[in-house]
Amino acid sequence: NARDMASLRTALLAVPDLKRLLAPYRKGLLAKLSSRIDSHDAVLDELRRGIVDDPPFTVREGGMIRKGYNVELDELHDIAENNNAWMQDFELRIKEETGIKNLKVGFNKVFGYYIEVSKGQVSQVPDSFIRKQTLVNGERYIVPELKTFENKILSAKEKIQQLEYYLFNEIRNCVRDELVTIQDTARAIGELDAIYSLAMAAFKGNYVCPRLSDKGEIIIKDGRHPVVEKLLERELFVPNDVQLNGQDERLIILTGPNMAGKSTYMRQVALLVLMTQMGSFLPCREAVITPVDRIFTRVGASDDLATGQSTFMVEMNEVANILKNATSRSLIILDEVGRGTSTYDGMSIARAVVEYINEKIKAKTLFATHYHELIELEDLFDGIKNYSIAVKEKGNDVVFLRRIVPGGTDRSYGIHVAKLAGLPKKVLDRADELLEEYAAEAPLSHKGTHHVEIPKQAEQDGAQGSLFGDTIRDTLMGLDVMTMTPLEAMNTLYQLAEEAKREGGKLS
Ligand SMILES: Nc1ncnc2c1ncn2[C@@H]1O[C@H](COP(=O)(O)OP(=O)(O)OP(=O)(O)O)[C@@H](O)[C@H]1O
Ligand SMILES: [Mg+2]
Structure with a gap:
């Protein structure tokens, strides 16, 4: 149009x-x-x-x-638009001819053009006028000249x-x-x-040009997620490395608490490989990328009830598709496979999938999971490496450091994250109680051997925002600046500064 x-x-x-x-x-x-x-x-x-x-x-x-x-x-257009001038002219002429002073020429959509004469003057109307419509206060007429005009306008339009x-x-x-x-x-x-x-x-983002390789490796130093790094408001994005190759570091089992950054990290790796193959520079310090034939992902929960697929069915279909089509040149991102069914079923499927990919397909793979039992696979199979995302416990709080470190972890801090999300205190207390009971029965044993020591470096490099941001933010939000005396304000500022130093942050 x-x-x-x-x-x-x-x-x-x-x-x-x-x-x-x-x-x-x-x-x-x-x-x-x-x-x-x-x-x-x-x-x-x-x-x-x-x-x-x-x-x-x-x-x-x-x-x-x-x-x-x-x-x-x-x-x-001239004809169609200049009708007002013609009508005024015509009105004047008819008034003169008939001597009817308050006669009017008008138009309406139903009856078209007309000459209107009020009741008192009707007797003066000449025979040549043809009556068209009777009103309460007068009559409306038409004459051949007006009819011709009307046709001309309408046909012009x-x-x-x-x-x-x-x-x-x-x-x-x-x-x-x-x-x-x-x-x-x-x-x-x-x-x-x-x-x-x-x-x-x-x-704008200080990206660098990746080097292409044909040796099967994917090495990224200080990689960032190009979208998440832009969206964070209260924290700085913490860059992370990845090292994958076709041999001894083929499949990474990624553990770490809820909210730690596992999904972000995995998608970041997949995105950076994709961006390389698009011909883009990358948000990182340095990268060596071997092009992959396909990137397979299985993330998030969805269902397709209309076509008869439950949530878990969708998940399994996607996994089946990956296992059928991936090759040793593919990159696979699996985010918590097996979560949608009972613990033992899910864990068994997860482990079998890991073993199959590692032994049969040999694709480079990132596998995030809360089944901490899977970290023992590192000792059982070549090519599997454990990584986890470091956190630091501080009193009753957990501080997310966002650092990927070698080794697995055996805690998810799910209840802590539930608290952050605002679950009622009653529910949280009861959950804590139950967790203790379950842990005591310990059917899914907690293996102390895989506990990670967080390297000092990671602790220091961790997201400053979350390291001490919470306490300082809470204090600041509790202040009523308008009612403080200057001395109180000075004291509070001093305390905040001390707090910041004590927590080892780098505010400058
Ligand atoms: N490297 C990072 N630097 C700063 N913030 C990050 C980083 N990675 C993740 N985050 C923040 O943490 C949030 C949670 O991350 P993510 O969803 O990846 O966690 P997760 O480990 O997958 O958690 P879950 O086990 O609950 O799925 C993100 O939405 C993001 O805001
Ligand atoms: Mg996740």
């Missing part, structure tokens, strides 16, 4: 600037894209002259074609619609004749846009 034509016009108007910006590039990708971008001057000229600034959706009701584009159309539709089709055909090159221009601009976006992201 004409709106599409107006959009095309807006787009084509921007093309000359693009061409000018690309002109200095004489070879390479930008030059190639530039050569595919055509300014379509003739089409643009038609669109500028032909289509109004803000055309309607409908194409059969006129209002699309600009004044000055077509002489015949302008004449019709109709003709405008037809002529506009015809002209619009001409313009549309003119666009259609250039369709192939317009589309290629659009594609080239799309590609340019994508490249530009990647370049801007790389520039």
Whole structure:
């Protein structure tokens, strides 16, 4: 429709600037894209002259074609629009001829044009007037001249619609004749846009160029999640390394508390590999990436009840698909497989899947889980490595350090996270009680041997925001600055500073 034509016009108007910006590039990708971008001057000229600034959706009701584009159309508009002048003129003339002073010429949608005479003057109406409608206070008439005028106006409006539709089709055909090159221009601009976006992201986010390898390894130093790092408000994003290869570090079992950052980390690795293969720079300090044939993921919970798939069924279908299609050149991200069923069923499936991938498929894999029993697989199979995300216990609180460290962990701190989420205290207390009971029975034994020592470095590098942010934030939020004396304010500030130093943060 004409709106599409107006959009095309807006787009084509921007093309000359693009061409000018690309002109200095004489070879390479930008030059190639530039050569595919055509300014379509003739089409643009038609669109500028032909289509109004803000055309309607409908194409059969006129209002699309600009004044000055077509002489015949302008004449019709003249007729259709200048009817008021003619009516006033006609009214004056009839008043004079009949001597009826308060006679009026008007129009309504049902009866068309009419001459209205009030009751008192009806006797003066000449015989040539044809009565059309009787009102409470008067009569309405028509005369042949007014009828002719009416036909002319109505047919002018109709003709405008037809002529506009015809002209619009001409313009549309003119666009259609250039369709192939317009589309290629659009594609080239799309590609340019994508490249530009990647370049801007790389520039603003200090991305680096990854090195490509064919040795099967994926090594990322200080990698960041390109989206999460932008969205964090109260914390700084903590960069992390990854080291995968086709041999001794093929499959990582990732454990760590809820909320620690396992899912973020795994997606970050997958995203960075994907970005490499798109031709993008990466948010990291350094990377060596071996291209993968596919990235498989199984994350989150969803169901598809309408097609007969329960939550767990969807999960298993996805896992089946991965196990069928992944190769040794694939990257697999599995986030808590087996969670949607009973503990032993889930854990057994999780372990069998890990063993199968590691022994049969040999794909590079990240496997996040709360089945802490799986960390013993590191000792049983080549290629499996345990990593976990470090946390620090502080009194009753858990501080998330966001650091990936070698080794597994055997605690999830689920109840702590439930508390953060605001579960009622009664529920939390009862959960704590039950946890102690279950742990005492210990059917899923807690293995002390795999406890991780958090390296001092990780502790210090950890997210400063969460290290001491909570206490300081709570104190700040509890202050009523308006009622404090200057001395109180000084004292409080001093205490906050001391607190910050004591907790070993690096506020500066
Ligand atoms: N490296 C990081 N630096 C800073 N913040 C992070 C980092 N990684 C994750 N986060 C924050 O922690 C939140 C929780 O992370 P994530 O969902 O990855 O945890 P998880 O370990 O998968 O938890 P769960 O076991 O409950 O699934 C994220 O939404 C993000 O805000
Ligand atoms: Mg998760």
